[in-house]
Amino acid sequence: MPVLVEAGWGGLVQYPWTITWTDITTYVDTVRGVSVSRGASDELSETQPGTATLVLDNSDGRFTPGNGASPYYPYVRRNAPIRVSVAVMPTVSGAAPYPMAMLGDDFDDGRIDTTKWPTNVGGAFETSAGYLRIPMAPGIDTNFTSARTWKLQGSQLTAKLCTVPAVNGSSNVAASMWVTSTTSGTRIGWRYDALTGVLAAMSQVGFADATPTNLTYSAIDHAWLRVRESGGTVYWETSGDGYDWTVRRSLATPAWIGSQTHAVDFPTTRTGGTAGFIEWDLVGAEVRPRFWGTVNEFPVSWKGLASQTVVSATDLFKWLNRLPVLKSALGEEILHPDVPGVTEFPGCYFPLTEPSGAASAGDVSGAGCGSLAVTQVSAGGALDFGSDGLDGTGDTSATFTPASASAGRYLTGDLGAAFQANSGPYAAVIEFWVKTTTTGRAILGLFEPSLDHQIVLGISAGGTLTIESTDSGGTLTVNDTLRAIADGAWHHILVDTNLSVTHYTDGASPGVSAFTPAMSGLRTLHVGGYRGGRLFNGQLAHVAVTFASASIASTIAPLHYQAATTGFSGEAANVRVQRLARYAGLSSVTVWGSTFDPVASQSTGGSSVVARMREVESTESGRLFAERDYYGLAFQSRDLRYNPTPANDAFTIAYADLETDSVELADDDQKLVNSIEASRPGGATQRVTAPASILAFGVYDPGALSILKTSDNSVLDAAYWRVYRYANPGPELREVPIEAYSMGTYLDILDADISSAFTVTSMPPQAPASSIRCTVEGYTETIRDRGHLIQFHTSAAFSDSVWVLDDAVYSVLGATTRLAY
Known part of the structure; x- marks a missing residue:
């Protein structure tokens, strides 16, 4: 092992x-x-x-x-x-011919097993690192071949490719892993060509395959190779870790695979140059x-x-816990756009949330833009930060109060060379939030230092949004969008400069586009006016420019509007966790189960991403944890545990096979709950009790439960679920240690993870039942050479049983008629 x-x-x-x-x-x-x-x-x-x-x-x-x-x-x-x-590693049992999956060798005992590998042409040996090294000398073809006692049908051949051969000046260098027929030249497997760097999935007849699947070899993606036969089809698969496999080719099973016994061969060839080698390991291993x-x-x-x-x-939670606290949902959406198939990245982002008295506004995009300085035009006027902002974000805003259209203060800044270089190759998506009643003013403008390219967003004399632009340094061409925005309310404006400009107001497009020539070389940003004139009067917030390789407005405009106005209240819990993971830079969350309630808004900033995810986890009565096989998260719904049955158990184990010194049956008040007060943001506070439990044991109240439900009924359901499960908890096994290495169900035990169920059978006569089903909550393990002790932390699977109409087990009146939540 x-x-x-x-x-x-x-x-x-x-x-x-x-x-x-x-x-x-x-x-x-x-x-x-x-x-x-x-x-x-x-x-x-x-x-x-x-x-x-x-x-x-x-x-x-x-x-x-x-x-x-x-x-x-x-x-x-x-x-x-x-x-x-x-x-x-597999063990051989039964009579020959054996399933090929039983062919195993970890090459770690320092000697070649000549019974298993009777043919060793070329002097292959086991290295001190525990690899099979096959030398490759010029002009010498080698074979490292098993006995012909194996069958591929319904089985598989797996090996780890540790080191590929170097070219070393040779004109021909190749190494392979074959399952061979009794007919010379008829074989199936993988071949690596060092000169071309091609890894080929091949089914050869007469030493040739006219239609191989050729892959450019990757030490990352092709670290493990497998050939597998199942149900009349042969599969060629690769893996980066020996666990998650990708099918690279499939083919109807050749007749000889079902009619013959097979040998496994690892041949090599080298012509000219200097010697080298290839290394293999862990043939037949199940990872x-x-x-x-x-x-x-x-x-x-x-x-x-x-x-x-x-x-x-x-694991991953260390990295997540180091991340800075989240900004508002709007801020995070601006910083983490996600449009499939499009390359997008922040150009600049000025939330304008500085405290009152600040003399400049900072960029938080991380793109390297400079700050925006408060700039005075003539005399008078004011510009102050810290004003009330969008209600749904908790963020403040900047207030511009000019003395006139030509006297007052606004913000100016150089966005830097990187921003300028991206302006042109990528379309600029400009957005901001505005609140004003003053017409005929400029809101913001971007321009090239030479003024050849300019784009200005403003308010017409009639109070509508205007888009002005030029690509020749001449007079700005004015396009009136006919969207009224000077009404004293907050409005979200998003303009996508992808050639034919598309604009969105409050998440919706009017269906009218303004033609604007391609903007390039933009570098200077003015906010609250433009080039010393048309000074804005009102409030501004969340000014941002995002670069994109294609139009993204139709995707992000409604998202950003929802982020600020609803905080995505009502979206399913699994969707919320995936959204929060995206804010953390994670592209993958595995979702298990199907019952996910809508959750309330988490729109304001100030909490860590883990804290926000934990809020959703608690609201769902679900489970959130880091995966153990890759860099990602798993989120499980509560229904994943409903009504565990023996058919769905990860494994079954007899009590006699446990490490019995640590097995205890617990029956205490650790989990007892018979009274609970629950509430939601903006909702009612409600109490649920279990009178019979209170009469028998007294009041057990864990404290107020505050969860992100979207209705009072959902809060009540969650409270009932907690109380009805734990008003009178039954006896349970909480720690189940297993010396797993010696068990015939070792692989099944290794597959058990959080929320898996297993059954302990043949309990001692003093136990309340002959079999007890447990749910895995976690485990500690120690993996040694030829030893693997796993101590599962468990709970009673029975607590997750829910009512099933007319079911012999799950509709017993007063016992298993708990309604699902």
Whole structure:
């Protein structure tokens, strides 16, 4: 049972698909083992950040930060990506021919198993790192071949491709992984050509395949190779981690696969040049990820001259918890546009939320623009920050009070060379919020220093939005949009300069576009006036420019309007979590389950993204946690746990197979709740009680429950769900330790994760039932060489049972007639 530990030296966790992983398993102390903690202690506690701890042999200093002699220098540093997996090796059982999935070798005992691999032409050997190395000398074709005792039909061949051969001046360098027929030249598998860098999925007859699937080899995407046969189809698959597989080719199963026994061959060929090698590992391994995160530190310690590094790592939540607090929902939407198929990025963003008395306004886009300075024109007038802003955002605004159209203050600034360079290749999307009753003024303008290109957004004498532009330095051409905005109310304006200008007011387009020539070289921004005149009178907020490779107005205009006015109140909880993840820079949230209630607004800023997600998690009675196989989040709905059945159990285990010293049946008041007061933002405060429980045990009130529901009835449903589940909790197993490595259901146990159910059978006679079903809330584990102790933190699966009409189990009056929530 090899543990597999890999480090992503130099990789960035926010771009996990670009990480090249390095196997460092050979340096792991597998006697002490790798410890992993995940999930929560019980169903009423929040899931905690996952952690991993391991000890690395640092005898040669390779894990010493700042050591220039380290092969990993300079990337031995905090926040280095790390992942831990278990590679479960198959065992052979039954009589030959055996399913090919039973062919396994981890190449870590220092000698070739000649019974398993009787043909070794070329002197292949096992390295100290535990790889199979096949030398490739010029003019010598090699074979490393198994006995012919295997069957691919209904089975698979898997291997990790650790090191591909270098060209080294050769004219022909190739290495392959084949399942071979009894007919020479008829075979199926993968072939790598070092000269072209092509990895080919092939089904050869007479040593040829006229229609292979050719892939440009990637050490990231093609680290693992597999050939699999199922239901009359052969699949060629690749994987970056040995767990998540991508089908690269499929083909109707050749007849010989069903009629013959097969051998596995890893042949090589090299013509000319100098010698090299290819390395393989973990043939037949079933990989199960246990941890994905980043290293907290690389502390180096010594015992005498022996050096070691005790590494601790934390999952994605560490990275999330470091992020700055969120801005308002509007601010986050401006900073994180997301239009599929379009490249977009911030040009500048001036929220105008500075405190009263500020002399300038800052850009928060991170694009490197300068600030906007308060600029005086003639005498008089005022410009102040800190005014009341949009009600739904909690943000303030800037108030412009000129003495006249030509006397007062406005904001001016140089947006910088980067902004200017992007103006032209990308269309500028300009937006802001405006509140005024004064007509005939300019709101803002962008221009090229030479004035060849200018665009000005203003208010006509009739109070409508106007768009003015020129691309020749001449007179501005005025386009009246006929949209009234000078009515004393806040309005959202968005203008997309994608050649034929599209404008949106309050999230809607009037269906009229104004032709504006392509703008390029824009660099200077004036807000609250334009070039010393037409000074604006009113309030402005959230001035932003976003660059895009195509028109994005129809997507983002309604989103930005909703963000400020409703805070997306009423959207489903899973959609809200995905939205918050996008604000954090995460592109992937796995959603489990189907019952997701609408949630209330979270439009104001000031909280962390994790805190906001936890609010949604609590509102949903769901589960939020980091994935253990990649850089992403999982969000589970409460209905994922409804009515667990034996058919859906992750595994079943007899009590006698547990580590019995730690098994306890709990029956206490830790979870008891029989009275609860619940409320929602802007809604009623309501109390739910369980009188029979109060009579029997007294009042157990966990404190006020405030959740983001959108109706009082939903709040009441959530309160009833909590009280009815825990008014009289039954006895339960809360800790279930298993020495999993020795179990025949090892893979099933490894597949169990948060919210999985399993059943412990053949309980001792003192137990309340012969079988007890548990729900996994979390676990701690220690993975050692030929040992894997997992201690599951569990709750009673029965607490998640809900009423099913006329069901023998789930419609027992007074026992299992709890209505689903």
